[in-house]
Amino acid sequence: MSEILTKSRARNVFYGGSLFFVVVFVAMTAHSHRYIVKTSTAGMELTDAVRLGKHVWERHSCINCHTLHGEGAYFAPEVGNVMTRWGVLDDAEGAYEMLNGWMEAQPSGVEGRRQMPHFEITEEEMRGLAEFLRWADQTDTQNWPPNDAG
Amino acid sequence: MKYQSQKVAYAYFMVAMGLFAIQVLGGLLAGWIYVWPNTLSELLPFNIVRMLHTNALIVWLLLGFFGAAYYLVPEESERELFSVKLAYIQLAILVVGTLGAVGSYLVGIHGGREFLEQPLWVKFGILVAAVIFLVNISLTVLAGRKTAITNILLMGLWLLSLLWVFAFINPDNLSLDKMYWWFVVHLWVEATWELVMAAILGYLMLKLTGVDREVVEKWLYVIVALALFSGILGTGHHFFWIGTPGYWQWIGSIFSTLEVIPFFAMMSFAFVMVWKGRKNHPNKAALLWSLGASTVAFFGAGVWGFLHTLHGVNYYTHGTQITAAHGHLAFYGAYVAMNLAMFTYAMPHLRNRDPYNQVLNMASFWLMTGGMAFMTFVLTFAGTIQTHMQRIVGDYYMDVQDQLGLFYLMRLGSGAVVVLGALLFIYATVVVRREVIKPGPAAVPGE
Numbered sequence A: 001m002s003e004i005l006t007k008s009r010a011r012n013v014f015y016g017g018s019l020f021f022v023v024v025f026v027a028m029t030a031h032s033h034r035y036i037v038k039t040s041t042a043g044m045e046l047t048d049a050v051r052l053g054k055h056v057w058e059r060h061s062c063i064n065c066h067t068l069h070g071e072g073a074y075f076a077p078e079v080g081n082v083m084t085r086w087g088v089l090d091d092a093e094g095a096y097e098m099l100n101g102w103m104e105a106q107p108s109g110v111e112g113r114r115q116m117p118h119f120e121i122t123e124e125e126m127r128g129l130a131e132f133l134r135w136a137d138q139t140d141t142q143n144w145p146p147n148d149a150g
Numbered sequence B: 001m002k003y004q005s006q007k008v009a010y011a012y013f014m015v016a017m018g019l020f021a022i023q024v025l026g027g028l029l030a031g032w033i034y035v036w037p038n039t040l041s042e043l044l045p046f047n048i049v050r051m052l053h054t055n056a057l058i059v060w061l062l063l064g065f066f067g068a069a070y071y072l073v074p075e076e077s078e079r080e081l082f083s084v085k086l087a088y089i090q091l092a093i094l095v096v097g098t099l100g101a102v103g104s105y106l107v108g109i110h111g112g113r114e115f116l117e118q119p120l121w122v123k124f125g126i127l128v129a130a131v132i133f134l135v136n137i138s139l140t141v142l143a144g145r146k147t148a149i150t151n152i153l154l155m156g157l158w159l160l161s162l163l164w165v166f167a168f169i170n171p172d173n174l175s176l177d178k179m180y181w182w183f184v185v186h187l188w189v190e191a192t193w194e195l196v197m198a199a200i201l202g203y204l205m206l207k208l209t210g211v212d213r214e215v216v217e218k219w220l221y222v223i224v225a226l227a228l229f230s231g232i233l234g235t236g237h238h239f240f241w242i243g244t245p246g247y248w249q250w251i252g253s254i255f256s257t258l259e260v261i262p263f264f265a266m267m268s269f270a271f272v273m274v275w276k277g278r279k280n281h282p283n284k285a286a287l288l289w290s291l292g293a294s295t296v297a298f299f300g301a302g303v304w305g306f307l308h309t310l311h312g313v314n315y316y317t318h319g320t321q322i323t324a325a326h327g328h329l330a331f332y333g334a335y336v337a338m339n340l341a342m343f344t345y346a347m348p349h350l351r352n353r354d355p356y357n358q359v360l361n362m363a364s365f366w367l368m369t370g371g372m373a374f375m376t377f378v379l380t381f382a383g384t385i386q387t388h389m390q391r392i393v394g395d396y397y398m399d400v401q402d403q404l405g406l407f408y409l410m411r412l413g414s415g416a417v418v419v420l421g422a423l424l425f426i427y428a429t430v431v432v433r434r435e436v437i438k439p440g441p442a443a444v445p446g447e
Helices: A007-040 A048-059 A092-104 A123-137 B004-035 B046-077 B084-106 B120-143 B148-167 B174-209 B213-238 B248-258 B260-276 B284-307 B311-317 B321-350 B358-393 B397-402 B405-430
Strands: none
Touching (some): A007 B148, A007 B248, A048 A123, A092 A123, A123 B174, B004 B084, B004 B321, B046 B120, B046 B321, B120 B148, B148 B174, B174 B213, B248 B260, B260 B284, B284 B321, B284 B358, B311 B358, B321 B358, B321 B405, B358 B397, B358 B405
8 A cells, every 4th residue: 555655645635635625515505505595595584673683692692502403502492493383483573572571581580490591682672583583483494303392 | 842932832831721721610610500500590691601611612722723833833844933922922812812702701792603702803813813823833834844744734724714714704694604604613623623633643643653754644644635525525414404405414414424534544543653653752641642532532523423413313413412412522532632632742841841740640631531421421311312302202392401400410520520630630731840650661762
């Protein structure tokens, strides 16, 4: 093997092969970008409210307790399908009411239960957050999660 | 230590170990909150604790990489660093940025993309520090001897710094956000960081075993080729359920299965080099950490990664404690232990004395490795139960979590052992000055 695979051959295989895989990856990513915009997330308009909701989601670092499409921390429930679980996926007002009611009741203060902090969020922001979660929920995620439990 | 400028690595390693302590203590607190959830729930909620835990980890590993580069590049290039002053300026920027990030997290100012929560000015600071580093190291390498080790190390560090640009790109479309987020997260830990890891491992093998450089460097190219050939398209295993096309399920499953191979190759490489090597290097602890790192990386990143990477399996396990189990052992084996191997090797030189207090250092290896292994086992069991109850039966999240209390208690216990090991490592490396064991009679003085 040592005659066939010299150091310089190994190096050339490394550079050439890596470049090949980078090109393939970039091409597939470009296609995926298009697919996301045109197909998988096209079911609901990306409104200003959804944008605002995403910023609210980020500003309070919700991802470090919850998962969203299965990514994040594993300390609190999945929220990528929370609007389905609550039965308000197609009901903007109902989604806001449910989310607002839930978040107003936090923290529960119950001994031995995980505590969700209380967040100071304006009504506009809360509506945005509800829209953002509805928007995320309607994304085509290849039928994940397997059931409503998330 | 052959070159004066290698000394800058000392400051990097010291700061890294300080952050290491913060990281494991943050982890311990998070494990505690899992068991007693009312702890600090209003003052320091779980999400903040977790940010400190993950961010401290990432920054100290990077500091360790930077320090390792500053230590090994002068020896490899056979010349002093381009600028010692720049290296210290870079460190100062990173320290200020880190303190700034910690301070702002504590008062509730942070972003919300996982692991990239740093305020914008800190992100820019990291970028500036990375540029300073790349300039400094590249000019040193270009002016001196070129070796495969510096080649691969530099390539890894350049690429990971370039990928940092995606930390600034945050599309409004959540699925796009997630896709590009993985350009930093996956292509760091499952591609570019592997290059850095392999380069450090190659350097350590060269020094510790005395095997011929040609052999080491040929192996290195094979390993990093395997890492990138599998790891780049292996990104697909994160593109199963985030709104990306269905074809990623096959691409991701196949290529991420192949990601096991470079870790197996790294482990084999380390053991074969030690068997072949004739040198009896006195720093046995560094050898233990090198072999241990490559072995635990194979199990944590390789085996535990494969465990849930096929899309048919991942459909049920995605986002459960199975992921947490894999994440902990993979990071520990591949990057924590490899950094600690480098610290263990370099610190005696940097402090200008023979390898010392090997017993305490080696004890810390077994404490940390044993603790992490046990933690991985209990989280794997917890994740298996969670997957069944939540994803198959369809029980609600919190009802399932209530059934996992015993596992979280055992995880806290294993975490405490890891913290003990980490603090012992730092103590053994930084404080103890007394020689505990005598070098064996057959010992050949190392480089």
